[in-house]
Amino acid sequence: MSKKLLALTGNDAAAYAMKQINPDVVAAYPITPQTSLMEKFAQFVADGELDTEIVLVESEHSAMSACVGASSAGARVMTATSSQGLALMWEIVYIASSYRLPIVMPLVNRALSGPINIHCDHSDAMGIRDSGWIQLWAENAQEVYDNLLQAIRIAENSDILLPVVVNYDGFIISHAIENMYLYDDAEVKKFVGEYKPKYTLLDPKKPTTFGGFDLPDYYFEHRRQMADAMTRSAKVIADVAKEFSKICGREYKFIEGYKLEDAEVAIVALGSTVGTARAVVDELREKGVKAGLLKIRMFRPFPENEIEDALKHLKAIAVLDRADSLNAVGGPLFDEIRAALYNKSTIPVVNYVYGLGGRDMGLVEINKVYSDLAETAKTGKAKDLVTYLGVRE
Amino acid sequence: MAKTEKVKLPGWKEVVIGGINPDAGSAAKYNSGTWRTFKPVWSEERCIQCNLCWINCPDSSIMIKDGKVCGMDLVHCKGCGICAAVCPVKPKKAIEMVKEEK
Numbered sequence: 478m479s480k481k482l483l484a485l486t487g488n489d490a491a492a493y494a495m496k497q498i499n500p501d502v503v504a505a506y507p508i509t510p511q512t513s514l515m516e517k518f519a520q521f522v523a524d525g526e527l528d529t530e531i532v533l534v535e536s537e538h539s540a541m542s543a544c545v546g547a548s549s550a551g552a553r554v555m556t557a558t559s560s561q562g563l564a565l566m567w568e569i570v571y572i573a574s575s576y577r578l579p580i581v582m583p584l585v586n587r588a589l590s591g592p593i594n595i596h597c598d599h600s601d602a603m604g605i606r607d608s609g610w611i612q613l614w615a616e617n618a619q620e621v622y623d624n625l626l627q628a629i630r631i632a633e634n635s636d637i638l639l640p641v642v643v644n645y646d647g648f649i650i651s652h653a654i655e656n657m658y659l660y661d662d663a664e665v666k667k668f669v670g671e672y673k674p675k676y677t678l679l680d681p682k683k684p685t686t687f688g689g690f691d692l693p694d695y696y697f698e699h700r701r702q703m704a705d706a707m708t709r710s711a712k713v714i715a716d717v718a719k720e721f722s723k724i725c726g727r728e729y730k731f732i733e734g735y736k737l738e739d740a741e742v743a744i745v746a747l748g749s750t751v752g753t754a755r756a757v758v759d760e761l762r763e764k765g766v767k768a769g770l771l772k773i774r775m776f777r778p779f780p781e782n783e784i785e786d787a788l789k790h791l792k793a794i795a796v797l798d799r800a801d802s803l804n805a806v807g808g809p810l811f812d813e814i815r816a817a818l819y820n821k822s823t824i825p826v827v828n829y830v831y832g833l834g835g836r837d838m839g840l841v842e843i844n845k846v847y848s849d850l851a852e853t854a855k856t857g858k859a860k861d862l863v864t865y866l867g868v869r870e
Numbered sequence: 871m872a873k874t875e876k877v878k879l880p881g882w883k884e885v886v887i888g889g890i891n892p893d894a895g896s897a898a899k900y901n902s903g904t905w906r907t908f909k910p911v912w913s914e915e916r917c918i919q920c921n922l923c924w925i926n927c928p929d930s931s932i933m934i935k936d937g938k939v940c941g942m943d944l945v946h947c948k949g950c951g952i953c954a955a956v957c958p959v960k961p962k963k964a965i966e967m968v969k970e971e972k
Binding site: 691 | 879880881882883885886887888889890891892894
C-alpha cells in the first residue's frame with residue numbers, strides 16, 4: 478500500500494479516480510457543480526495521460542445515450558452530472574440500468590429547479606432512487622475517490638451488472654479543498670482490472686440485439702431480475718470493500734455509526750452533513766450527552782437490516798433529509814428509515830428537512846436537533862414529526 | 871388466422887438479462903402477422919413483375935425468387951396495404967387487400 482497525501486477538491490478527486498480507472502469512453506456535458514470535474518478530466522486526456530475517448534455532446538440526454546451505446550458495445554464507460562443535467566438524462570438513466578450496463582457516474586448533488594438554484598441538496602439523487610442504479614454516498618473528497626474506484630468493480634461484477642452513481646455534495650465537497658490520500662497508479666489499475674463484457678454489440682461471432690421490444694410477456698421478468706441483482710449487490714459491495722481495504726487501509730461499510738453503540742439519541746444523515754454532525758457529537762459527549770450518529774453510505778440497495786440493528790437501542794432518532802418529497806409526510810430518507818424500523822421498534826423517529834438549495838447546515842442547527850431529541854427521549858413523544866430546519870419563519 | 875400454440879415462457883431466472891436477444895435473426899421465427907385485419911392477395915397472372923411492392927413493403931413480406939415475386943409472407947405481414955396501393959397494374963391491381971377471415 479502506497480499513498481501520497483495531497484490537497485484536492487472533491488471534483489479533482491473524482492477526476493483523478495477517473496484518470497486512474499482510464500475508462501474507454503466518457504460522454505459528458507458540463508453542468509455546475511460538476512463542470513470542474515470534467516474540465517480536469519479532459520485536461521488529463523488532452524495531456525495524453527490516458528487514452529479515453531471523450532464524446533462531447535450537446536446535452537445530458539445525449540451524454541447518457543452515448544454512454545448507453547458505448548457500454549452496449551462493450552466499453553468501460555463513465556460520465557458525470559448534476560441536478561438539471563440528471564433530470565434531462567432521466568429516461569436514459571432508466572434505460573442504462575434496464576439494459577444492465579455497468580456505467581459509473583459521479584453525481585455532484587445540487588438542487589433541482591425551480592426556482593433555479595445551483596447549490597447543494599439531494600433532490601437530484603432522490604429523483605433517480607427507484608431507477609435501478611446502485612447509490613453510494615460520500616462524506617468527503619477521500620470517500621468520493623474511494624467510492625468511485627469501488628463503484629467500477631461493483632457495477633462490472635458479472636452477477637450484478639447494474640450502473641452505480643457516486644453521490645457527493647455540490648460545492649461543499651466538489652469545490653472545497655481537503656487533504657486526502659491518492660493511491661499508486663499500478664495498485665489502482667490492478668484493483669480495477671479489465672472489463673470483460675458479458676454481451677457486446679461488437680462481437681461478430683455472437684451478434685446480439687440490445688433494446689428490443691419487451692411486451693407484457695417478458696418485461697416483468699426483466700424487472701424482477703433487476704430487483705434480484707439489486708438485492709444480491711449488497712454482498713458484492715461488501716466484498717469489494719474488503720478487497721479495497723488492502724489499498725486504502727480501512728473497510729467501507731454500508732452504514733457507519735459514530736459513537737452510536739452506547740448512544741441514547743442519534744441522527745441519521747447522508748453526505749457532508751455527517752462530518753459536521755461528528756463535531757457536534759464530540760462536543761455533546763464532552764458534556765456527558767449520549768449522542769450518536771449514523772451515516773448511510775449505501776442508499777441503494779437500502780441496508781434495512783443493518784440500519785435496524787444499528788438503531789434499535791436508541792431512545793429517539795432524527796433523520797436528516799437534504800431533499801423534500803413534498804408528499805406532506807417528510808423527506809425520502811425519513812420515509813425509508815421509518816419503514817425499516819416499523820414493526821420492529823417503537824422508538825420515536827422524527828424528520829428534519831434541511832439545507833435545501835445550499836442553505837447552511839452548521840453546528841448550531843445540528844445542536845438544535847440533538848436538544849430536541851433529548852426532549853423526545855425524555856417524554857417518549859416527538860413534538861413535531863417533520864421540522865423544516867433553518868428556514869425563516 | 872393460425873391458432874397460436876401454447877408455449878411455456880421462461881421464468882425470470884431463465885430469461886437473458888437486460889432484454890438482450892442473443893439469438894441473431896430470430897425475428898424471422900416470430901409470428902408478427904397476428905395484428906392484421908386485411909391481408910394482401912397476389913395474382914400471379916396479373917403481376918407484371920415491376921417489384922414496386924417488394925421495394926415498398928416495410929416488413930420484407932413480399933417473397934422473391936430469382937428476382938420475381940412469388941408470394942406474400944403472411945407470418946410477418948401486418949396488412950398495411952402499401953403493396954396494394956403502389957401496384958400499378960390496371961384496371962385490376964395484382965395485389966388486393968381482402969378482409970382476414972377468422
